[in-house]
């Protein structure tokens with residue numbers, strides 16, 4: 188069997204006496220599109236931070252490509268949950284993407300023709316060519332987010348961690364960025380770990396889902412996990428899952444666990 192791109196063995200994470208998740212065993216394979224769902228505070232971003240080597244587990248082990256997680260690994264591409272750049276940030280759009288291409292060569296940043304071609308190619312893939320030379324701090328949230336996607340793809344990473352990467356993108360760019368991430372997964376074999384509160388925009392790409400809620404979790408194909416029975420058990424309350432034309436609508440989520448982003452164009456997941 189091939190080495191998993193990312194794995195957790197017997198993993199638990201607690202803060203004080205609050206257990207986010209425990210006894211989590213996961214193997215995410217190269218070329219797999221793996222979605223992580225769950226309400227606010229269920230530990231989705233914390234799981235990303237574990238894989239980035241930024242958050243130690245309370246128990247268990249976490250590996251990337253068969254080795255213990257480590258900060259700053261070039262094997263990982265990361266699209267963080269959106270935060271805006273300050274208006275005065277002294278970087279142009281192409282500089283940000285360029286950091287992804289040669290980010291580990293601080294000081295001797297060589298600007299070869301190949302470097303420039305790669306940056307241009309990435310900018311084009313996310314539809315950012317028209318603002319390549321604009322200061323990032325003056326761009327809209329969605330425009331900045333497309334640059335973060337380009338930067339994360341730059342190293343052709345073994346594992347691509349995406350934390351709500353479609354937030355603040357309009358429908359057209361949601362489709363463009365999610366299909367780009369999917370291509371990276373299928374063509375280049377990156378394992379994609381995709382945190383989202385909305386499965387519908389990526390439902391056609393998702394191989395497996397990890398659903399975290401109330402300190403419990405379920406892992407499986409979307410049709411196994413996104414059911415009335417499984418979600419009602421996770422939320423310990425009756426939740427209705429309806430499928431309509433390939434989309435999934437979840438009704439009756441407990442108030443305290445509704446997602447803070449509100450329903451997107453496709454309805455609350």
Ligand SMILES: Nc1ncnc2c1ncn2[C@@H]1O[C@H](COP(=O)(O)OP(=O)(O)OP(=O)(O)O)[C@@H](O)[C@H]1O
Nearest residue numbers: 202203207225226227228229230231232233234447
């Ligand atoms: N270093 C820390 N120390 C203490 N508590 C923490 C720490 N990091 C995260 N938490 C808590 O753990 C919980 C899970 O946080 P996390 O950001 O992983 O949730 P999430 O599922 O990504 O939520 P959201 O959907 O709101 O982004 C939160 O209640 C958070 O306050």
